[in-house]
Amino acid sequence: MRLIVCSNSAPRWQDGAGLLPRSPGGLVPLLATLLGRHGGDWVCTMPIDNTAEPPTADPPIAPSGDGSVEVTPLPGGVTLHRLRLPQAMVDRHYETIGVRLLLWLFHYLLDTARQPDGRLAEAWPAYEAVNRAYADRVATLMTGSADEFILVNDHHLFLVPEMLGRRSERRGRVAFFQGLPWCEPDYFGVLPAYIRDRILTSLLCADVIGFHCTRWARAFLGCCARFLPGCVVDDRSVTYDGHRTRVTVAPFPLDVAMVERLRGEPATAEWRARLERDAHGRRVIARADRIDLWKNLPRGFAAYRSVLEREPGLAGEWWFCAVATPPGRPTERTRELQRECADMVADINERFGVPGRPAVSMIFPDLATTRNCVVAALAGADLALVNPTFDGMNLVAKEALYLGERARLLLSVNAGAYEQLADHVTPVHPFDVEATASVMFEAMTSGADPAGRAAARRLLREQDATSWLDRMTGAEQ
Template structure:
């Protein structure tokens, strides 16, 4: 049996289930074959530090974890500069926030070359290599240049933009050509696959051999959509834990006279947070029966606070929340409860279950697993309603949610009102369909489907 080698920017200990469904799914696959997980340690060291560039090995059961540190220069150019300053905003359609400093790409290439060099020394001839996300797009090309012939797959966790947006990336041709070093490339949605097909057809003159097969640069590449899921059983078990139960009972008692709308995400410009607050304001303006009863709890966990765009977003969000509370609040009712910190994962199921409506309204998202976690946490007898952006990858699967255009605040407010007023029978019907879907296409289905496709190439 071939050994699975997972490569990602950051690692998670597969023995710690609380770290999330992705770590659980990959950990199970790695343990089945005695696999290797390789990536950045998360540590930044000053140039010239003794041991800089060494591979740190540790074991987690039958899984070997291999990590390398990054120098300050490499971290700033590869991680902050090119990955999160160029690729992240462009892939989320925000050209206005991208920093097209040509100097960043050198660090991005250098770190991918370093990763390839360190990883190649640990590989076996029959390994199957699975590379994850935008930080490591050219990794397979670097490994091929070193003579590695192993089967290699790549999965992009964030969206792929249309060709004209992608073409704004400096040296986009080199970046996308690098994907042809893989045997299989997976995207979150069929829309992403369509964008890739259009890009290679117009920018590279690739031969389209079939619905999922392309040939260019003397290489043939398989491309498919593999929508990622959650571990429904694991998250349901979290909901039976004492911390989740305590959270639910606390929220139920504190808001016994209120209807809760809930948003949970990182503080990121892709999540549509200002648009959500504006839509909630319109809900209160247009449907005054919600005054004194509807409360929006918005959790926005800190993220990349040193970046100007994120600091500006936080300032805007705090201003909007304060404005709503100032204009509509009463002594005994605050319309928006804004929380700028994380909530422990073990408590999240209880928070989800207490909400009448979940607002998952990103401007663009690869998938968005909060939507699926919310459904898994609900009481089937009295479930809440999911309001979901049509621009989240999850919208392709979760058609029984209430889909919205988050840029249209008036229609989003109308949909919030519909969710708050939805009859029990309709809520139950929609929840049953959504729960069946996320169970059938969970994170284990995603993992096995990708690996089966990679082994079949």
């Protein structure tokens, strides 16, 4: 199989080592693993910052004829194609459409009294132009081989399948994977019809569409049935305009080997020692999140505050350790969220903490050791909380389940990971603070060891990048 993958996200690399992920979870590590095994091409956008700049000597960079693409051969038969796009176009594509429309749409975060707004019509041509740049580059890489598998990823590139054409116009297969949730038809319908229908008809030019869980797949099927007259929908496919698109569920696996490597690194041991000092002998509630709106940090802090209001003495027995990292591109809403979290932490500590021993702490690790801090926190936890309002997957839940030697995992029923992990976790309703507080209180006071941890770890070890790709290609049915 020859792979051509497209993602807005870019990897980093190291001399002689090829592609390296920025973290042990998510899209980029998965793609790096697959390309490392199969070889092929990776088309992505030139990063805005300089953290992913290539080495100056090896491997070399070969700009395309018009300078719009930087082509970087890497070890293992992998070639990276980084698109150089005008900054104004990137901003409208990524922030106006990608974040303020689509990211907020699929997480049910639009202010529907005001959004979508007039900026949408101005920014949509830039979204189309970026998708066209990807499709044009992929078209130059396609050979017409029947074993070619083109994998297009995430909401940034919804229009690429349409621009590549349907199966009758090519021999290889095109797949699209949606890493975010997919919202129900009533909410998806807030989009203007020309965008709503364009997204759906483009995706139905793909041969397969993948989601992290059955809920998101069914919501997509429901949108097709609602908004595309003449389409035929069943549990596993959509047939539209004579073309059948298979719909599959393929949750991202946890890279167990990388988690184990991180666990053994000196930086992880340093963070573990620091967190143990900060705990002052108390048991630990741990969470690890980007400061994103849907991660639901304020309700997690509010639930903990409610627990302490019931039983103030628990602040002397427990420490809430919240590892926080910045969002990909902050907005005024995420900045306000961070201020709200800081205010809540200060309030809880003023009421229930003592000098030098806070009841709750937000930990902001440096970029170089962020993942080491996360692994240290989850491995040392007695209780882990993952309570997003909605989340496509949430691999931190899998990390917490794998790493926690003694921790019970409280997991939102609206996290995509819940479908796989339901037998091994304690469910929480992410919008109900008092219900979350009750579950948290029970977990903090029961002292029970988590049951079935060996079975959970076995489940996580059995899934890897190859089994994920098999689901996408149809080799695993």
